[in-house]
């Protein structure tokens with residue numbers, strides 16, 4: 163069987179890296195990898211039907227998902243650490259914009275893959291960043307997207323409506339742990355690049371498959387959950403993908419996002435979680451975890467400002 167070209171960089175230098183059974187679906191999955199950029203992807207794609215209400219309750223392939231708790235009370239979610247971190251990064255960026263902005267102009271913010279809406283609610287409560295009011299839009303589909311639109315009054319767009327948005331509409335787009343779920347990462351990133359204003363910021367997080375921990379475990383790394391994590395990145399291929407769609411990599415240093423990842427992974431282990439929470443109060447511990455999992459090694463991106 164001839165392997166298809168790399169979905170990240172287009173190279174034909176791709177090969178099968180291994181097979182393993184799903185943990186949720188009783189079938190075998192193939193992991194393909196690109197020798198040029200290191201991108202890996204999973205065949206076959208299980209489809210988006212897997213993201214149903216059971217998935218949202220943590221009864222699907224990801225036992226750490228709990229949409230209901232986040233929807234009901236985002237303030238008690240571990241994700242608040244991550245929200246604080248992302249807001250801090252955006253604020254720092256917005257205080258020194260690449261393109262000049264009139265004072266008081268709203269920050270148009272799109273949360274792409276807004277899920278249970280915790281981040282939208284966090285941002286709504288924050289109401290302003292860098293002295294500018296926040297104007298929020300979310301993108302997702304499914305029962306929580308409906309609730310966020312109907313009950314919580316957010317502007318929620320499905321993919322079709324998002325595609326109909328005018329170019330250069332948004333100052334900030336967040337794409338938090340979304341890209342690994344999509345079988346073809348280029349089209350959504352192209353859309354995001356189009357929707358960003360020149361000088362706009364893309365906040366993107368996804369797993370790093372070239373981190374020390376990921377390298378040690380190969381395709382048996384827990385993050386390689388083939389039913390749901392179908393596009394697997396490293397800093398190099400992510401930066402290459404940004405450039406392909408007209409964005410420039412933007413280095414970041416995470417703190418709270420690292421804490422969140424640790425606490426989330428220990429959600430079902432109380433004693434260890436309490437220990438970890440104490441250790442995470444120490445910045446050197448956070449930096450050590452960050453180095454092992456390569457969280458901050460994964461760049462965000464900016465859309466270059468239009469040439470003067």
Ligand SMILES: [Zn+2]
Pocket residue numbers: 168169170171172173196197198199200201399
């Ligand atoms: Zn590639």
